[in-house]
Amino acid sequence: ENTTPLKLSVIGCGYLGAVHAASMAELGHEVVGIEVDVAKAESLAAGRVPFFEPGFEELLRRSLDSGRLSFSSDMADARGAAAHFVCVGTPQRRGEYAADLTYVEAATASLIEVLGPGELVVGKSTVPVGTAARLAEQVAARVPGAALAWNPEFLREGYAVQDTLHPDRLVYGVPSLSGADTAVDAEKVLDTVYARIVADGTPKVVTDYATAEMVKTAANSFLATKISFINAMAELCEATGADVKQLADAIGHDDRIGRKFLNAGLGFGGGCLPKDIRAFMARAGELGADQALTFLREVDNINMRRRIRMVELARQVCDDSLLGKRIAVLGAAFKPDSDDIRDSPALNVAAQLQLQGANVRVTDPQALPNVRRHWSQLDCVDTPEEAAEGADAVLLLTEWKQYRELDPGSFGKVVKTRRVLDGRNALDREAWESAGWTYRALGRRN
């Protein structure tokens, strides 16, 4: 063990904060998670995870049992920590592209009330470039001797624990490189926090605030662009009879391109990629550099067009009318191994089908409680078999393992007509076709 234990606080215990807090305790630090939602704080303190994330409950319980992790709704309990991680959300503003910084600003303001000299505020939330410099000024003005660093987080839902404890890289935006006075040696504090990760040889980039903030949005923009690139190719494949999956395999063999994130289908959703590219465009506009990012508008357009195309395809296979047709929707989460339904392509398609008169039944292994809470107009059922009972068509919209592994033979017995639309290019086409299904997919020969 090469960890010098520090006292740390984590402000905001949503997805990012809860995982960060438990992971830092796992690394040997004494951590308090501050969460304004009392029920959420109590649930976490009792070892109950308010969302689905593989492996997280075990980590949370281990950290609680070690006595190094606690939760509180009182900011005063953050007092005296060497580093305070700000992990609150930055959602898209209603009716606008820009990010809503209300939570980041409120969290920082209330943290400043308890902050002491020599302590470091560490921003982890995804923010528009320029935010860190502004917050650093507030910290310096109110608490001389305290400082701020920006340390973006790259975790993926479904792999949150692994990504936090074994990240691809560490990025520190520090005051000295941003031209600010260095009251605290931010790099040294962060190196102490992440000692075990640093010792693993994890690449580290120490830079100024603006670069650190931009690394995050640039990375997510690149990933979104990669997905939309292959989905644009899918549109062309549909027009020419080419096969996007083989195309992706073939171009992916060039390791300058790489096969990852080239899965064509319904496209990206979730709480990050869509809002991050929009906030990035909005910020570029404010900076007078909007031209640099106009391509992201196209990335967004390509992505949204896939959802429309999926609905069209469903109408086509249902003899050109969705009215009164029974449609089974497999998957509601924005991606497998998550119960997150924020901007879920699957639910967007399900709702459009319903608007066009189809009788839609949605199923998902984890996300149904969230669907019932936020999309009460959709009919939810627990199993794929119930969803497919008497169906005119089955749509795979989120590629959960249990759906990829369905046996097309026995599954075919419950439907009215064996038609399957593979919205994620995830099914074994031959197996389904040889079981008598009509198979259609985005970007494939039909």
Ligand code: UGA
């Ligand atoms: C994304 C990034 O991958 C993380 O690195 C980042 O930290 C995170 O956002 C964030 O900003 O917090 P996440 O939203 O969990 O992570 O999900 P991804 O695995 O990136 O998937 C995003 C969407 O793209 C999903 O809807 C997925 O179905 C879709 N996707 C992904 C494709 O359509 N094709 C692909 O080839 C890959």
